[in-house]
Amino acid sequence: MYNFEFVKPATVDEAVAALQAEDAQPLSGGQTLIPTMKQRLNAPSTLVSLIGIDSLKGVSEAGGVLTIGAGTTHATVAAEAGAYPALAALAGGIGDPAVRNRGTIGGSLANNDPAACYPAAALGSGATVVTNTREIAIDDYFQGMFTTALEEGEIITAVKFPIPEKANYQKFEQPASRFALVGVFVAKTADGVRVAVTGASEEGVFRWTEAEAALSANFAPGAIEGLSASADGLIGDLHGTPAYRASLIKTLTKRAVTAA
Amino acid sequence: MPKDHGIGASSKRREDVRFLTGEGNYTDDINIAGQTYVHFLRSDVAHGTITNIDSSAAEAMDGVLRVFTAKDFEAVGGIPCGWQVTDKFGEPMQEPKHPVLAEGKVRYVGDPIAAVVAETPELARDAAEAIVVDIDELPAVVDMKAALTDGATKVHDDLTSNLCYDWGFVEENKAAVDDAIANAAHVTTLELVNNRLVANPMEPRVAIGDYSRGTDDYTLYTTSQNPHVIRLLMGAFVLGIPEHKLRVVAPDVGGGFGTKIFHYAEEAFVTFAAKAVNRPVKWTSSRSEAFISDAHGRDHVTKIELALDKDNNFTALRCETYANMGAYLSTFAPSVPTWLHGTLLAGNYTTPLVYTNVKAVFTNTVPVDAYRGAGRPEATFQLERVVDKAARELGVDPTELRRQNFIKPDQFPYDTPVAVTYDTGNYHATLDKALEMSDYANFDKRVAESKSRGKLRGLGVAHFIEACGIAPSNLVGQLGARAGLYESATVRVNATGSISVLTGSHSHGQGHETTFPQVIAEMIGIDESQIDIVHGDTSKTPMGMGTYGSRSIAVGGSAMVRAAEKVINKAKKIAAHLMEASEADIELADGQFTVAGTDKSVAWGDVTLAAYVPHNYPLEDIEPGLEETAFYDPSNFTYPSGAYFCEVEVDPETGEVDVLGFTAADDFGTVINPMIVEGQVHGGVAQGIGQALLENCSYDDNGQLLSGSYMDYAMPRASDLPSFDVDHSCQTPCTHNPLGVKGCGEAGAIGSPPALVNGVIDALHRGGYPVEHINMPLSPSRVWEAIQSMK
Amino acid sequence: MTEVSMVVNGRKVSGNVEGRTLLSAFLRENLGLTGTHVGCDTSQCGACVVHVDGAAVKSCTMFALDAEGADVATIEGQAAPDGTLNVIQQAFQDYHGLQCGFCTPGMVMSAAALLKENPKPSEAEIRDYLEGNICRCTGYHNIVRAIMAASGQDVPAVAAE
Structure with missing residues (x-):
């Protein structure tokens, strides 16, 4: 990879300052970023490692909201997010154990890989992304694959998940990468049901609103029997056509409802 | 009681200690x-x-x-x-x-x-x-058939076309094969792809x-x-x-796996x-x-036709294959679709007439060459798929159709119509063993259990024969090899009786450092720890041809046995001298030379010491020292065979295939180290399941590699595979090498792909989706699409 | 170049590295600990797995500078000082859990992490945990058995069932 200056601040303020450098990028686990840099597809001049910032770590629950520090690893979420079992299970299924020991929720949401798991959980839960400057409602946060509402130099500090009545994540793995070929996160709250789909769309994570309406009326797999997810705009590649992904969306949604 | 040392013992691998402690010496460590x-x-x-x-x-x-x-x-x-x-x-x-x-x-x-x-x-x-x-x-030349059309862009301007060769085998049989197929009671036809793979050591x-x-x-x-x-x-x-x-x-x-x-x-x-x-x-x-730089493997496109008479006997087989060479000819590329493929098309059967045509094609892709099995998996896959399809078309049990057409145990040695002579085998025995191991009799109950969970269960059967222990030099020379395929060994006995075996075979995971000493220990009757293997350095070992084609023990091991026999013969002369006895009366057992019928004996170490300190020594008759070299050139290939059953469950909603169980009943002849042999089968089967279920090296129309990393090339993980049930108790030892060994390195990768695909097709048929074929890998999307096509 | 210091297998070490120097490269090239292998560049094969502050990580997907002050354990530190293999290493030999040996260091380190979290894993749990460790030789069968044996569970003797 190209060389860069490595900076490891101890506080968010120091990190924000360091990110003012030209072509600086944050590193929050690096489990996606480092392989990209090896391919020389990414060339920061300064890499600001957020791993050393203790205030970004931790899982806490208060008033029905689970707050996860952005620098919390997937392994920690899997172990400590017991208050939100579907989220803990999702975190425990990302990548592999070694990846889960380094990768973080903040890194995943900032990167917004179209096949990543956390975007489905965040969108499906109606989470709020907390940054060093503001709070962003999740429906405003994702803006297409690898694109988010984050400004240059803005750092996610925490993610707040309202804990739903019921939730479940079903991930159908792409056989090689083990990312989601399709992943569906279903959450039922007093306000209704949210269904978030990852892996499938060229635009990244999205909500399947028809299914949400049907499931809000009747939270049972049969409620969406008559629906079919549209294949328009879905990814077609070596591992599946848009039609296949559309079929998986429905199958996994039903399974998530059953398992929730 | 299993043996605890020598031939047949599951001796623990001595090489493991350095690999387990980080002390291996791989090339990048230098x-x-x-x-x-x-x-x-x-x-x-x-x-x-x-x-x-x-x-x-x-x-x-x-x-x-x-x-x-x-x-x-x-x-x-x-x-x-x-x-x-x-x-x-x-x-x-x-x-x-x-x-x-x-x-x-x-x-x-x-x-x-x-x-x-x-x-x-x-x-x-x-x-x-x-x-x-x-x-x-x-313009990129990617599709093989398009590459052979008139006016196609040429990969090499100085060649007349993109056709490397158009090979027919056995050419003299072509008319008879055509005739037999034209007049058959039943012909089963199948078009299939043997998917391109990357070996990925x-x-x-x-x-x-x-x-x-x-x-x-x-x-x-x-x-x-x-x-x-x-x-x-x-x-x-x-x-x-x-x-x-x-x-x-x-x-x-x-x-290595060939690459x-x-x-x-x-x-x-x-x-x-x-x-x-x-x-x-x-x-x-x-x-x-x-x-993008290691030679790839497989990549055949084939049409195969099997003719049967009214009693379901196989009467003829015809296949037409396009074989991808890539952009240049890698070292052994031309041999793979021809002599390593066409000669295997009799399989385990008495099919009297076989003809295969192979067109090897240059394309703008990475060169393609041997990968674990090399030609033999391609032959086995198409044959076992078409036999399975024939059984379904004829409404007969796939195991019974095979059994009926097997070469019978009393027919060995058996001359096939494709130039090779199988020395030994017992296909009925391995089939019976696999039937027992897989609990075939109760399979229907398991189908019902799966159905109760909304899943489709299937059982796939495949048999294989391979020609390995490569190879007789004079034969392969006639077939176009520009190398001999003997193997060499030097048995260097040291003064105190310890031994260094210098072998031309090369271990890259096979455990030669453990198995080769087991053989020498058995021959001399000394402890395995007294023997070491030296390999992998041209400055140390005699000219050797290396390890591939399941040849190490069959050819390299035989060379070692021949060299050891020379050593023992010389040592007996020395022992005879020391004991003032006739050389003809000297016997060697348990590391002791004895004079037959007497209590006179001398230890191995005393004889070896005498060879290097020749004070009391027959110098007028023999030279000092105890070191002998042998070059062994086999007189035939060896022919391991086996019956492989694969039990699968298909999720009809997602197309996902779960491999529930895998049974391998192999005949490898004599087995030196059962633990290592089983490990070889496990690894081969895993690679075969990988080919059948997961792995696919794919190019787009512009010649861009779509599966250029583990992000898109699906390597088998632990969670993709079941525990394997393997057996090697059916043994018909090879008749033409001194150990009776056949080789086991490639078997698993040869027999498993058709077993898996046959299993999935079986599951789909039982589930009401009469799909004829799905090309490998049977990824969820492909299986799902096949199911949709039946709706 | 920046100086980095850490403890590797109980020994304090330091060296000068670039920002881009990966922990795997630091171990292999600066320290000569070539037991940690690099088998891919997409963070999937797991041949490079080491423990950093007790957690299994892919040393090819972590910068050496991010390990400043860390306690790192590699395959070279697993056996006893007198060379006696640890229980996992010994089980891998006893159950033929390795062939070419290239993935083995990562497998052993992952197995150690698994058994720390889950002292008596089922076969399915072992297979699931090895998601990030690819072996091309063994088909995993004997790796799984070795890990079960190392956890003290009954496993039939090799090649004798």
């Missing part, structure tokens, strides 16, 4: 003082004319020693091909030059254009990016060239399965270095460049680079 690093600038287009290379900026960079392009290699040869196939008209195959660095044209994504030698790997890569290469892109390739001006000696450290072959090919045909000035070392090698047999341009480059820059030059492939 660093030579003053070494430099090379980075290859590789083509990112599949086909094009190089109009200009400007490396001035790269050369000016700090830390760059030199930039090489094709013009630096004008005085050296191309990478040679080791096998010349003669086509059905009696003409030699078309054989293009394969330059070390691309000359004038690039012909596949990954074709090396230039090479930068620099002080660090990162500097070399930085500098390679500073080289400006202008390429006029040409976990250790990527590495090569280090070293040169001494003081002595004019070259050393190449390389990740090779056969260092002597590399020394011969590279020394004699590429760089013009005589063997005595060129040492090739293949230290611990992290898996480390071949002589690669990178090896020639680092050896050449080490002299040019007068510094050692090291190349370490990344995994991404491996995908």
Whole structure:
């Protein structure tokens, strides 16, 4: 990879300052970023490692909201997010154990890989992304694959998940990468049901609103029997056509409802 | 009671200690003082004319020693091909030059254009990016059938077409085969693809060239399965270095699976460049680079037809195959779809007439060559798929149709209609064993249980025969091999009785350091710990041909036995002298020489000491010392066989296939170390399941590799595979080698793909989806699409 | 170049590295600990797995500078000082859990992490945990058995069932 200056601040303020450098990028686990840099597809001049910032770590629950520090690893979420079992299970299924020991929720949401798991959980839960400057409602946060509402130099500090009545994540793995070929996160709250789909769309994570309406009326797999997810705009590649992904969306949604 | 030492014992592997403690010595672990690093600038287009290379900026960079392009290699040869196939008209195959660095044209994504030698790997890569290469892109030749149409773009301008050869076998039988098929009571036809694979040993390739001006000696450290072959090919045909000035070392090698047999341009480059820059030059492939520079495997497109008479006896088999060679001929590429494939098409059956036609085609893709099984998996897959389809069409049990057509145990030795003679086998025995192991009788109950969960269960059956223990040199010479395929061994007995065996076989995971001493220990009756193996260094071992084609124990082991027999014969002479007895009366057992019928004895160590301290010694009759070499050339291939059953469950909603169980009942003849043999089968089956279920090397129409990393090339993980149920108790020892061994390295990869695919097709049929065939890999999306096509 | 210091297998070490120097490269090239292998560049094969502050990580997907002050354990530190293999290493030999040996260091380190979290894993749990460790030789069958044996569970003797 190209060389860069490595900076490891101890506080968010120091990190924000360091990110003012030209072509600086944050590193929050690096489990996606480092392989990209090896391919020389990414060339920061300064890499600001957020791993050393203790205030970004931790899982806490208060008033029905689970707050996860952005620098919390997937392994920690899997172990400590017991208050939100579907989220803990999702975190425990990302990548592999070694990846889960380094990768973080903040890194995943900032990167917004179209096949990543956390975007489905965040969108499906109606989470709020907390940054060093503001709070962003999740429906405003994702803006297409690898694109988010984050400004240059803005750092996610925490993610707040309202804990739903019921939730479940079903991930159908792409056989090689083990990312989601399709992943569906279903959450039922007093306000209704949210269904978030990852892996499938060229635009990244999205909500399947028809299914949400049907499931809000009747939270049972049969409620969406008559629906079919549209294949328009879905990814077609070596591992599946848009039609296949559309079929998986429905199958996994039903399974998530059953398992929730 | 299992044996605890010698032949038949599951001796623990001694090599494990260094691998388990991080003390292995793989090629990338070697660093030579003053070494430099090379980075290859590789083509990112599949086909094009190089109009200009400007490396001035790269050369000016700090830390760059030199930039090489094709013009630096004008005085050296191309990478040679080791096998010349003669086509059905009696003409030699078309054989293009394969330059070390691309000359004038690039012909596949990954074709090396230039090479930068620099002080660090990162500097070399930085500098390679500073080289400006202008390429006029040409249409990429990717599809084999399109490549053979009139007016198709040619991969090589100096060849008449993209056809490497058009091979027919057995050509004299063609008319009779055509006639038998035309007049058959039933013909089953199947068109299928044997998917292109990447071998992916976990250790990527590495090569280090070293040169001494003081002595004019070259050393190449390389990740090779056969260092002597590399020394011969590279020394004699590429760089013009005589063997005595060129040492090739293949230290611990992290898996090969065929792809480390071949002589690669990178090896020639680092050896050449080490002299040019007068510094050692090291190349370490990344995994991404491996995908575009290691020879690929398989990639056949086939139509196969099986004719049966009214009693369901096989009467004829005809197949037509297109075999992808890629852009250049890799070392043994031409032999794979021909002699390693056509000769296996009798399978386990008495089919009297067989004809196969193979068109080998150049395309703008990475060269294709042998991968675990090489030709034999392709033959077995199409044959076992068409037999299975025939059974379904005829409404007979697939095991019974096979059993009916098996070569019977009393028919061995059996002359097939495809040039080979099977010495031994008992296919009924392995089938019966697999039926028992897989609980075939209760399968229907398990189908019902799966159905209750909404899943479709299937059981796939496949048999295989392979020709391995490669090979009789005179035969393969007639068939076009440009090498002999004997093996060598030196048994060097030391003065105190310990032994070093210098073998031309090469272990890259097979455990030779453990199994070879088991054989010697058995022959002499001393402890295995008294024996060590030396391999992988041309300066240490006699000229050997290396390890591939399941040949190590069958050929290399036989050479070792022959050398050990010579040692024992000489030792008996010495023992006879020491005991003042007749040589004819000397017996060797448990490390003691005894005079038959007496209580006189002398220990192995006393005899060996006498050989090196010859004070009381028959110097007038024999020389001092105790060291013998043998070169063993087999008189036939060996023919392992087996019955493989694969039980699967298909999720009809997602198309996902779950492999629930795998049964392998093999006949490997004599087994030296059951633990290691089972491990070989496990690994082979895993690779076969990988081919059938997961792995797919895919190019787009522009010749861009779509599966160029583990992000898109699906390697089997632990969670993809079941525990395996393997057995090797059916043993019909080989009749023509001294150990009765047949070889076990490739079997698993040969027999498992058709077993799995037959299982999935069975599941779909039982579930009400009468799908005839799905091309491998049976990924969820492909299985789902097949199910949709039946709705 | 920046100086980095850490403890590797109980020994304090330091060296000068670039920002881009990966922990795997630091171990292999600066320290000569070549037991840690690099088998891919997409963070999937797991041949490079080491423990950093007790957690299994892919050393090819972590910068050396991010390990400043860390406690790192590699395959070279697993056996006892007198060379006696640890229980996992010994089980891998006893159950033929390795062939070419290239993935083995990562497998052993992952197995150690698994058994720390889950002292008596089921076969399915072992297979699931090895998601990030690819072996091309063994088909995993004997790796799984070795790990079960190392956890003290009954496993039939090799090649004798």
